[in-house]
Amino acid sequence: MTTKTIKTGIIGYGFSATTFHLPFITCSPDFELTAISSSQRDLVLKNHPKCSYYETPDALIGNSDIDLVIITAPNDTHYPLAKLALEHNKHVVIEKPFTTNVSDGEHLIALAAEKARVLSVYHNRRWDGDFLTVQKLINEGKFGQVKYFESHFDRFRPAVRQRWREQSPNGGGILFDLGPHLIDQALQLFGLPEAITAQCLIQRKGSTNVDFFNIVLHYPDKQAVLHSDLYSAGANRRFTVKGEMGSYEVYGLDPQEDRLKAGVIPKTPSWASVLSDEYGTFFSGTSQTHIKTETGGYQHYFTGLAKAIRQEDTAPISASDGLWTIKLIKLAMQSSQQGRTLAVTA
Numbered sequence: 001m002t003t004k005t006i007k008t009g010i011i012g013y014g015f016s017a018t019t020f021h022l023p024f025i026t027c028s029p030d031f032e033l034t035a036i037s038s039s040q041r042d043l044v045l046k047n048h049p050k051c052s053y054y055e056t057p058d059a060l061i062g063n064s065d066i067d068l069v070i071i072t073a074p075n076d077t078h079y080p081l082a083k084l085a086l087e088h089n090k091h092v093v094i095e096k097p098f099t100t101n102v103s104d105g106e107h108l109i110a111l112a113a114e115k116a117r118v119l120s121v122y123h124n125r126r127w128d129g130d131f132l133t134v135q136k137l138i139n140e141g142k143f144g145q146v147k148y149f150e151s152h153f154d155r156f157r158p159a160v161r162q163r164w165r166e167q168s169p170n171g172g173g174i175l176f177d178l179g180p181h182l183i184d185q186a187l188q189l190f191g192l193p194e195a196i197t198a199q200c201l202i203q204r205k206g207s208t209n210v211d212f213f214n215i216v217l218h219y220p221d222k223q224a225v226l227h228s229d230l231y232s233a234g235a236n237r238r239f240t241v242k243g244e245m246g247s248y249e250v251y252g253l254d255p256q257e258d259r260l261k262a263g264v265i266p267k268t269p270s271w272a273s274v275l276s277d278e279y280g281t282f283f284s285g286t287s288q289t290h291i292k293t294e295t296g297g298y299q300h301y302f303t304g305l306a307k308a309i310r311q312e313d314t315a316p317i318s319a320s321d322g323l324w325t326i327k328l329i330k331l332a333m334q335s336s337q338q339g340r341t342l343a344v345t346a
Contacts, residue, residue: 005032006091006309009064011057011081012072013038016095019260020124021070024299027267030306035064061085068309070122071095074164075171079104082119086111091118091309096180098322100171102330105323112319118308120315121322122301123184128254129274129296131185134239136294138189142282143243149224150240151185153178153253154232160206173209174228175200175332180325182226186217187324190224193217197341198332204230215332218341239280250280254296272297 008031010017017038025031035052036044037060044053054060057077061069061084069085070093071078079099085092086108098121099105112119125131138146160166165177195218200210217224241248256272264271274293282289304316328344335342 003310006030006068006306007032007034007064007066008068008070009035009037009054009060009066010070010072011037011060012095013040013044014072016072017070019257020095020122020298021072023260023266024302025070027265028299028302028306030302031068035060035066057081058084061088061090067091068093068118068305074168075100075176076168078171079108082108083111086115086117086119089115089117093120093122093305094322095122096184096322096325097121097171097176097329098180098319098326100176100326102323102326105319105326109319109323116312118305118315119319120305120308120317121319121325123180123317123322123325124298124301125181125185125254126188126317127296127298127300128256129272129293130238130250130252130254130280132294132296133250133280133291134241134248135189137241137248137282137291142245143241143248144245145221146190146241146243147222148240148242149186149189149222150237151182151224151226152232152237152239153182153228154236155228155230156233157230158204160204166207166209166211169208173207173211174230175210175213175329178228179213179215179226179329179332180322182228183215183325183328184321186224186226187321187328190217190219190222192324192346193219193224193344195341195343196328196331196335198335200333200336210333213332213336215328217328246282246284248280248282248291250293252278256296256298266297266299269297270295 025033037054037057068091071081072095082092198215201212203212212229215226235251239250273295279290301316308315
């Protein structure tokens with residue numbers, strides 16, 4: 001085991017890098033930010049004058065002495081960049097989605113095993129407080145047998161934006177953007193379903209990618225519904241869980257993203273805590289009880305990542321888990337196109 005600082009390079013300097021990765025890398029004693037690749041040269045040098053700047057990802061991977069590459073570039077570049085990094089014996093973190101097709105993900109997993117490098121996908125919302133609360137309530141048997149689960153990540157964005165997340169023909173749209181979060185969380189709670197039924201639609205004028213999805217995961221004893229649309233102007237109904245002993249509802253979204261965007265430094269244990277007026281409610285018969293929301297923290301991902309790299313331990317989120325989200329996204333698209341329920345085979 002080594003305790004040396006993990007030299008880290010980031011590919012991309014957009015919203016994902018600056019909001020979900022850099023605050024944790026720069027706060028942690030485990031990592032040293034040493035290299036950034038981006039088209040925004042002046043901004044990178046202004047904000048990180050001690051970092052080496054590289055105009056292209058290939059140059060960063062090939063010419064820097066980093067241990068870890070974090071890829072936050074457009075989705076359709078994830079596979080070639082991760083492949084190149086692994087070939088240069090770098091550990092790799094890929095912002096979700098893992099890849100845009102299954103075969104590319106399978107090849108990366110095999111290559112990482114061959115090179116004995118950590119390969120992980122950043123499904124950070126496993127550390128959302130509302131999800132951790134639902135997970136805890138289920139594990140404690142609060143619902144008895146869960147019969148119905150519903151997870152929403154809705155927004156109000158009726159106008160199409162000119163950006164790669166919406167426009168890219170390979171990996172664009174909310175099914176690849178928000179779908180991995182909802183699918184990964186459902187798999188953590190319930191495992192693989194037996195079958196899937198989905199509607200994946202284009203609703204907005206001028207849109208070229210899926211901007212509405214409703215996915216039903218069929219289990220022997222329950223249904224899990226995963227939903228996202230861009231015409232929800234009201235409060236987001238985040239989770240609904242119904243069981244033999246009661247039900248639970250929580251609205252809104254975990255506060256970490258908004259706090260990171262506002263510049264909150266994620267150093268204190270309470271930085272991600274949820275205010276009491278945002279707690280969810282448990283219903284049992286005629287009684288209602290507010291349930292304190294667990295405190296999340298995306299920093300836990302990076303703590304686990306450092307341990308995995310230093311001790312050759314299991315990654316905090318495996319590439320295999322990331323691959324399953326892609327498999328289910330592809331099945332959801334196929335189900336929608338064919339208008340039928342499809343079996344899920346392990």
